[in-house]
Amino acid sequence: MSSSMKKRRVVGGGGSSGDNDIGGGVSVSEELKDIKSTMSAMLCMMKDMQGVMNSMQKDMNGMKKDITKLTKKCGGMEKSIKDIDETVDDVEETLDDMRKRQKYLKALLQNQKWEYSAPRPSEEYWNNLDDQEIDEDSPEEFLADIQKCTKEMRYGNGDGDIQIFIHAPGLLYNEELFPHWKEFANALRQYQYHQKCSHTGRITLLSLWGMELSDEVVDLLSRALESTYFEQFGLGGNRNFGEKVIKFALDYFENNDSCKRFTLHENPMNNMEDIKRLCKIVKEHPTITELSLCECSISLEMVKAIIKSGRKKLRAIDLGGNSISTGGDDTFISDFLANNKILRSLFIHDNQFNDDDALLIAGAMKYNTSLRVLDIGGNNVANIGWEALGKAVFDKTSLNSASDSNHTCTIGGNDLGSVNGNVKNQEVFYPVNIRQKKVYSILSARNRTLSNVDHFDDDMPVELLPNILTTIERYAKYHETNEEDDAPPRDSQDVKPLSVVFEILQRWDKSLAVFEALIS
Numbered sequence: 001m002s003s004s005m006k007k008r009r010v011v012g013g014g015g016s017s018g019d020n021d022i023g024g025g026v027s028v029s030e031e032l033k034d035i036k037s038t039m040s041a042m043l044c045m046m047k048d049m050q051g052v053m054n055s056m057q058k059d060m061n062g063m064k065k066d067i068t069k070l071t072k073k074c075g076g077m078e079k080s081i082k083d084i085d086e087t088v089d090d091v092e093e094t095l096d097d098m099r100k101r102q103k104y105l106k107a108l109l110q111n112q113k114w115e116y117s118a119p120r121p122s123e124e125y126w127n128n129l130d131d132q133e134i135d136e137d138s139p140e141e142f143l144a145d146i147q148k149c150t151k152e153m154r155y156g157n158g159d160g161d162i163q164i165f166i167h168a169p170g171l172l173y174n175e176e177l178f179p180h181w182k183e184f185a186n187a188l189r190q191y192q193y194h195q196k197c198s199h200t201g202r203i204t205l206l207s208l209w210g211m212e213l214s215d216e217v218v219d220l221l222s223r224a225l226e227s228t229y230f231e232q233f234g235l236g237g238n239r240n241f242g243e244k245v246i247k248f249a250l251d252y253f254e255n256n257d258s259c260k261r262f263t264l265h266e267n268p269m270n271n272m273e274d275i276k277r278l279c280k281i282v283k284e285h286p287t288i289t290e291l292s293l294c295e296c297s298i299s300l301e302m303v304k305a306i307i308k309s310g311r312k313k314l315r316a317i318d319l320g321g322n323s324i325s326t327g328g329d330d331t332f333i334s335d336f337l338a339n340n341k342i343l344r345s346l347f348i349h350d351n352q353f354n355d356d357d358a359l360l361i362a363g364a365m366k367y368n369t370s371l372r373v374l375d376i377g378g379n380n381v382a383n384i385g386w387e388a389l390g391k392a393v394f395d396k397t398s399l400n401s402a403s404d405s406n407h408t409c410t411i412g413g414n415d416l417g418s419v420n421g422n423v424k425n426q427e428v429f430y431p432v433n434i435r436q437k438k439v440y441s442i443l444s445a446r447n448r449t450l451s452n453v454d455h456f457d458d459d460m461p462v463e464l465l466p467n468i469l470t471t472i473e474r475y476a477k478y479h480e481t482n483e484e485d486d487a488p489p490r491d492s493q494d495v496k497p498l499s500v501v502f503e504i505l506q507r508w509d510k511s512l513a514v515f516e517a518l519i520s
Contacts, residue, residue, distance in 0.1 A: 114154050116147055116150060116151060116183060117179075117183065118147075118179035118180040118182070118183045119179060120143070121139070121143075121174070121176040121177065122176060125174060126139070134169065134170035134171060134172070135169045135170060138168040138169050138170055138171045138210070138211075139168070139171060141167055141168050142166065142167075142168035142171050142177070142180075142211060143180065145165065145166040145167055145168070146166050146180050146181070146183075147180070149162075149164045149165075149166060149184065149187075150180075150183050150184050150187045151187075153187040153188065153190070153191040153203070154187050154190070154191075161203070161204045162203045162204070163203070163204055163205040164203060164205060164206045164207065164230075165205065165207045165209070166207070166208050166211070167209045167210055168209070168210045168211040169209075169210040169237065170210060170211075171210060171211040171212065172211075172212045173211070173212040173213065173214040173217065178214075178216060178217070181217045181220055181221075182220065185220045185221060185223070185224035186224075188221075188224040188225065188228055189223075189224050189228070191203065191228065203228070203230055204230060204231045204232060205231070205232040205233075205234075206225075206230045206232070206233050206234070207232070207233075207234040207235075207236070207263070208234070208235055208236075209234070209235075209236050209237050210236070210237040213235075213245055215244060218244055218245055218248050221248070222248055222251070222252075226255075229256045229257065229258040229259070230256065230258065230259065231258055231259065231260045231261065231287075232259070232261040232263070233249075233252060233253065233256065233259055233261070233262055233263070234261070234262070234263030234264070234265070234292070235263070235264055235265070235267065236263060236264070236265030236266055236267075236294075237265060237266050243271070243274075245267070246264070246267060246269060246271075246274055247274075249262075249264055250274065250277055250278060250281065253278075253281055253285075253288075254277075254281045254285075257285075257286055257287060258287060259285070259287060259288060260287050260288060260289050260290060261288075261289070261290035261291075261292070261316075262290070262291055262292070263292040263293075264292070264293055264296060265292065265293070265294045265295055265296070266294070266295045266296070267296055268296055268297035269296045269297065269298060269302070270297050272302070275298075275302045275305055275306070276305070278306065278309075279305050279306060279308070279309035280309070282306070282309045282310045282313075282314070283309040283310070285313075288310075288313065288314070289313060289314060289315045289316065290314065290315060290317075290318075291306070291310060291316070291317055291318070292316075292317075292318035292347075293306070293318065293319055293322070294318055294319070294320045294321045294322070294347075295320070295321035295322065296322060297322060297323075298319065298322045299322075299324070300324055300325065300326060300330065300332075303319055303322075303324055303333075306319075307332075307333075307336055311336065311340060311342070311343075313342065314342065314343060315342060315343060315344045315345070316343070316344060316345040316346075316347075317343065317345070317346055317347070318345075318347040319347065319348050319351070320347050320348065320349040320350050320351070320375070320378075321349070321350040321351070323351060323352055324348070324351040324352060324353070325351070325352035325353070326353065328354050328355075328357060331360055333348070333357070333360075333361065334357075334361050334363065334364040337361060337364040337365070337368050338363075338364035338367045338368060339367075340368070340370065340371075341369075342370065343370060343371055344370065344371065344372045344373070345371070345372060345373040345374075346371065346373070346374050346375070347373075347375045348374075348375065348376055348379075349375045349376060349377045349378045349379070349412075350377070350378035350379070351378070351379055352379065352380060353379040353380065353381060354379070354380040354381060354385070355380075355381055355382055355384045355385035356385075357379075357381075357385070358376065358381045358384075358385025358386070358388055359384070359385060361374070361376070361389065361392075362385075362388035362389050362391065362392040363388075363392075365389075365392040365393065365406045365409060366392065366406065368406065368408075368409070369406070369408050370408065371408060371409045372408060372409060372410065373409065373410050373412065374409055374410070374411045374412070375411075375412040376389070376411065376412075377412060389411050390411075391405070392405065392411070393405055393406045393407075393409055393410070393411055394438050396442060398455070399439055399443075399455075402435075402438045402439050402442055403435055403438075405435075405438065407434040407435050407438075408434075434478075434488075436474070436475040436477075436478035437475075437478040437479075437488055437491070439471075440472075440475040440478060441491060441493070441494060443472065443475075443500050444491075444493060444494040444495045444500070447499055447500050447503055448495065452503055452504060453503070453504060456468070456504075465504075468504075469501060469504065472497050472500050472501055473497050473501075476494070476496075476497035478490075
C-alpha cells in the first residue's frame with residue numbers, strides 16, 4: 001500500500017478527524033479528564049460531607065453529655081423537690097400534733113377546776129346491800145375504782161399510760177350508781193384529746209369486771225366510746241348481762257382498729273349469729289392478736305369456727321371453762337397445733353378433754369416449735385394423758401430423747417415435775433437453753449447413782465467422748481443469764497459439772513481403752 005493511502009483521513013460528522021477521535025469529535029483523553037474532574041469534585045464533596053458528619057457527631061456527643069448532665073441535674077432537682085415536700089409534710093404533721101397537744105392542754109387546764117361531783121350513795125342503799133349475796137367490799141371497790149379512773153382521765157397522768165380497771169364482784173346495778181357512770185363516761189369523752197395527741201400517755205386497757213351493767217349504762221358507754229380506742233378491751237364476770245351487752249362489746253371491737261386483746265368472760269354466747277359475727281371481725285381485724293372467751297358456753301363447733309377465723313393472726317387464745325368435749329376422736333385441735341406457726345399461748349383448761357385428747361395433743365407437740373404455753377388443767381386427763389404430755393416436752397428415757405423433746409412449750413395444769421424450768425403453778429417460762437437444762441438434769445440424776453457410764457453405751461458412741469465432756473461443762477451453765485434473756489435458775493438437784501466428769505473418767509476404764517485404740 002502506498003504512502004498516500006496511509007495518510008488518507010476519514011472525515012465524518014463535521015468535526016476533526018483522526019485515529020483518536022470518537023463519534024462527535026471529542027477525544028478520549030478529554031472525556032477522561034472530565035470524568036476525573038467530576039470524581040475529584042465528588043471526593044471533595046464526600047470529604048466535606050464527612051467533615052460535616054464528624055462535626056455533627058461531635059455536636060451530638062456534646063449534646064448527649066449535656067443531656068446527661070441535665071438529666072442528673074433534673075434528678076437532683078426532683079430529689080430536692082421530694083425532700084422539700086417531705087419536709088413540708090413533716091412540718092405540717094408537727095404543727096398538727098402541736099395544735100392537738102395545745103387543744104388537750106387547754107382541756108387539761110380547764111379540768112384543774114373540775115371536781116368529782118357524783119354523790120355517795122345514800123344510807124338506804126347501803127342498808128339494802130345486806131339482802132344481796134355479794135362481797136361486802138364490792139361497792140366500796142367500785143366507788144374507789146371508778147373515781148380513781150375518772151380523775152386520772154380528767155387530770156391526766158403525766159406521760160404514763162392509764163389502765164382503766166373497775167372491779168366489783170357481783171355488784172348489782174342501782175340507780176344511785178348512775179351519776180358515777182355518767183362522770184366516768186364524760187371523762188372518757190374528754191380524754192379523747194389525749195388519745196389523739198399524746199404519743200406517751202394513753203389508755204391502754206379498759207376492763208369492767210364483776211358488776212351488772214344496765215341498759216342505761218351500756219347506752220352511755222356506747223356513746224362515750226365511739227371514738228376512744230384501747231389496745232385491750234374486756235368485759236367479764238358480769239353475771240350474764242345479756243344480748244345487748246354482747247352486741248355492745250362486738251360493736252366496739254369491730255370499730256376499734258387499735259384493739260389487740262379482746263376479752264369476754266362469763267357471758268354465754270350461745271347465739272351462733274354472735275359467733276359468726278365474732279369470727280368475721282377477727283378475720284378482718286387489722287391488729288387483734290389475743291382472744292379470750294372463758295366461761296361463755298361455747299360449743300366445739302363454735303371453737304372450730306373461732307380458731308379457723310384467727311389461725312393466721314391470733315397469738316393467744318383462751319377458751320377455758322366452756323365444757324368443751326371432743327369425745328376423744330376429734331383431731332381438730334391437735335391438727336391445728338401441729339400445723340400452726342403463729343399461736344404462742346393456748347388455754348383450754350377446765351373443759352371436758354380426756355386422755356385421748358391429751359395423747360393427740362402430745363403427738364402434735366412433736367411438730368410444733370412455736371407454742372410457748374399450753375394450759376390443759378382441770379380436764380378429764382388421767383395419768384396416761386399427763387405422762388404423754390410430760391414426755392412431749394421432756395422425755396427422760398435417754399439423752400437423745402431428752403434432746404429431741406419439745407423445747408419451746410410449757411405445759412401447765414398438773415405436776416409434771418421440773419419441766420422447762422418450771423414447777424407446778426409457776427407462771428414462768430424460760431426459753432433460753434432449755435435443752436441444756438434437760439440434758440444436764442439427766443446427767444445429774446444419773447451421777448447420784450453413778451450410772452452415767454452404764455447408759456452411755458446406748459446414748460452415745462465412745463468416739464464422742466470428747467464432745468460429751470465438753471458439753472457437760474457448757475450445759476452446766478444453763479442457769480447463767482445473757483444479754484437477751486434470763487435463763488432458768490439453777491436446779492437445786494443438779495450436781496457440779498466436775499462430779500459428772502470425775503465419774504466418767506473414774507468408771508469408764510474399758511471405754512477409755514477403746515477410745516485410745518481408736519485414736520492411735
